Amino acid sequence: MSSSTKDRILDAAECLFAQHGFEGTSLRAVTSEADVNLASVNYHFGNKIGLFQAIFERRVGHINDARLEQLDRLQSRGLPPSLEELLEAFVGPALRLTSREGEGFESFMRLVGRMSTVSGQHAEVIRDVFRDVQERFFPAFMQALPHLSAPEVFWRLHFLIGSMCSYLADPCRLELISQGHCRSDDPEESLRQLVAFAAGALRGPSALPHPTTPASKESHP
Amino acid sequence: MSSSTKDRILDAAECLFAQHGFEGTSLRAVTSEADVNLASVNYHFGNKIGLFQAIFERRVGHINDARLEQLDRLQSRGLPPSLEELLEAFVGPALRLTSREGEGFESFMRLVGRMSTVSGQHAEVIRDVFRDVQERFFPAFMQALPHLSAPEVFWRLHFLIGSMCSYLADPCRLELISQGHCRSDDPEESLRQLVAFAAGALRGPSALPHPTTPASKESHP
């Protein structure tokens, strides 16, 4: 047997969840793809959402560790990290592990991207799992972007995560809509494009020169 | 009767699809919410995916018309439109109609954002529906960004759409992760932040000085 039942279920499930979504994937499809008995899912993971959670627990450590390790390395030097270095540490592992760890990780990242737009309990699972990364990176970005206020940094990081997740959700879509102008099979090229995009986005001037009273005007012109 | 059966189904469906996704929403939930008979869906829309398509056909005309009309106005002047003007015309209607046309449109935009990360036939429905807008805006962006190659403009517009859709999918998430630092109830503020983000992102320097050949074949300083 090449791998354990548990792992085969996880592999099949993360692939199918990424393709068809959580509700769009039946446990029968998972166990059939994994070539295990239907009841194994409930035996090993309790229920369907337990399986969903286990998928994240298996993968998310690697990517978060890689991010934080890279951030540690940057911060252990004397001078504060540059914006590009921070971006590399934040989005690099997400894009690179995709190709280094085999197609399993690719499916997982597609799943992350896909689940980034849902709400409800699935969204909470994901938010919880990335919370500590966010809390470590946010102050670092704040320091690297002294021209932006805290809310503005939040806004832009939020948009940045949206860009990244949209790309992760389906890297091939760019090839489609660009009618072949863009290739998406090279993670280094993707990373370069995303970092360039994000660096410009974060470095751009503040949207409000003087963020005074938020509710100043009530008039309708 | 306040509105037709057809419209009541569409209203309920776009709200529920936005909340729970396509597979996560049953036709029984839709017809129950709309207070109509279950069989009405199949009578008026053929089947479930026909209903999905009808949701888009009802709304997407408004937003695309608003975008193209704004683009026409910009292009009918003598000088070519600025980057900020283009961005306003592209993302403005998507964000603004949300609040002007009532909560129906807000649900619809959430649905668009949510569906932006799926693949399969639903994705095709959405791509088809936004294709002409893309084909009108892309050359305009190309002209406004002479420092970028065509593939790079594709990359960045793709990332930009990801940012926008991520925001549309759940405007409240930003409030959550920023722990109240950011408000998401003012579409004008959101638009300002998104345009500032996107303008910086698109104006940023090219990622590759010579992006024509992907491999290291041809070096040309």
Place this chain on the structure above:
DNA sequence: CATCGGATCAAACGGTCGTATGAAACGGCC
């Protein structure tokens, strides 16, 4: 060998799903 606990199995449970059907209600028109 016997035993025992974890792992796997086929089979079934009660529900819910999307869809189909045929009858009833409705409204304009002769």
Place this chain on the structure above:
DNA sequence: GGCCGTTTCATACGACCGTTTGATCCGATG
């Protein structure tokens, strides 16, 4: 009133859903 096309209705169909059950396998332990 009588007719007819459109819309609404209650109901049913077969399929599939997530979950549970109890029997069976199997390797480690004594």
